[in-house]
Amino acid sequence: MSESSVVNEVQEARESHLKDVREAASTLARRFDLAYWRTCDKEEKYPWEFVNAFAKAGWMGILMPEEYGGMGLGLSEAAVMLNEIAAAGAGMSGASAVHFYVFPPQPILRHGSEAMKQRYLPLLARGELLMAFGVTEPTSGVDTSRIRTKAERRGDRWVINGQKVWTTNAQNAKKILLLARTSPRDEKRPLDGMTLFFADLDRKHCDVRVIDKLGRAAVDSNEVFIEGLEVADEDVVGEVGKGFHYLLDGLNPERIVVGMEAIGIGRAALKLAVDYANTRVVFDRPIGKNQAVAHPLAENWIRLEAAELMALRAAALYDARKSCGAEANAAKFLGADAGFRACDQAMQTHGGFAYAKEYHIERLWREVRLLRLAPISQEMVLNFVSNKVLGLPKSY
Known part of the structure; x- marks a missing residue:
């Protein structure tokens, strides 16, 4: 068999596989009609029925390795799945609800300790743990090197103070993947010195305020004011100071x-x-x-x-x-x-x-x-x- 024939066979198999993913995701997504999404948007209601249906079918773990309870598939499959969710009429109300189970956990998968992976990834893959993502700040814009949220080491724990904005899922999430400065900004290496924490979204130390916004009302966006939030060393993702690079x-x-x-x-x-x-x-x-x-x-x-x-x-x-x-x-x-x-x-x-x-x-x-x-x-x-x-x- 010629090299071109082998390439063609591989390409055809890939396209057939993606077609199967597309059809399965579309069939499930279209169980939720346009009226459902209009109601979620109007009532600002998180689409739990939709989320639970996709979780039950295993889609939340599409990028997770099988050893952590996932499907072990690639970005192509995840992209096709989310495309079909949006195309079914769910728009960003449905796509974001699934997106935030699939992509924010990736730094944990790639850089977290094995204990962290074993503890959290199976829960995320099954859709049993909703997480928020705290990076953006109101004063830094697209220049993330200028974030002001700080984490200070106190004994065997970190204490975090600061503010995040446009934090998705914070109304319902139990955990937040949080970027904070652990050392001062260096003009020569401005993106160093920031650390990722997979912290408990403790309402005693996190004031979560929903943002009234133009669209995607079904999936909440929030301001989060953080004061004295304690995080253990075991919930640091990867190495201290390398969070932005992750x-x-x-x-x-x-x-x-x-x-x-x-x-x-x-x-x-x-x-x-x-x-x-x-x-x-x-x-x-x-x-x-x-x-x-x-x-x-x-x-x-x-x-x-x-x-x-x-x-x-x-x-x-x-x-x-x-x-x-x-x-x-x-x-x-x-x-x-x-x-x-x-x-x-x-x-x-x-x-x-x-x-x-x-x-x-x-x-x-x-x-x-x-x-x-x-x-x-x-x-x-x-x-x-x-x-x-x-x-x-x-x-x-």
Whole structure:
């Protein structure tokens, strides 16, 4: 058998496997209809029924090794799963609820002690432990080196004081993966001296205040004010002072997956728009017969397909342990852009009805808009590509 034949067989097997993952995730996600997500959004209700269904099916452990109770699959499978969740109409309300079981634990998996892994990873894989993620601070913005949350050593324990913002899940989480400074900022090595703690989210020492925000109301975002929170040495992730570098391991996977989530939301909106354009009759003809309606929707389909190809390419590179920084950033940029364009065009297609919540477009539009800002802005992606890929002078 020729080398090209072997490569083709491997590629076909991979595509068949991803198709199986896609179909299984889609089938489960579509058990929860659009009305369910509208209710979760309106009532700001955490989607526990949805989360528990995915946990029972084992999906929360998709990236966990089998020795810790997981599926032992790769980023490609996780990206496809989350894409299907979003495309089923769950949007970020569903995708985020699963995302935060799958990705925030990765520093523990990669850098935690064996005792920490044995204690927590099986719980996370089964969906029995909800965790929050505390990195962002109101005064530091995208310059994480300037965080002010500090952890001081006192005997065999650490005492943490500070503030975090946009902390997802903190209303219900029992644990928080918390980044704090353990030594002063050094201008020569500003990203050193920060440590990751897998701390108890102790309400006696953590004042958690929900943020009233534009979209994804079903999954809470919070300010967390920390005063005198004690953490044992055994809950330090990896080495003291290297916490930010551990987070860097997760930047590319998260960007790839966020791009796929945005693509899924765009596809959900596109389907609603196409269905509407085929059935809405104005001037004795379906509005989809007008090129002014049809052509933008066709362009949305093209952009979404192209964005997914980039995202899957980036995921395949990551799974093969190859460099994927440029592709991961491009996947996030293209996915967020294509997803937002599709939701915005779906609004335009529905006209005034898009403002009515019964049509579901406005929820998807609100949720996808976030992904042009987070976890990294489109402008920061362009900064990376212009400097790291094209070799242009650094502009920030």
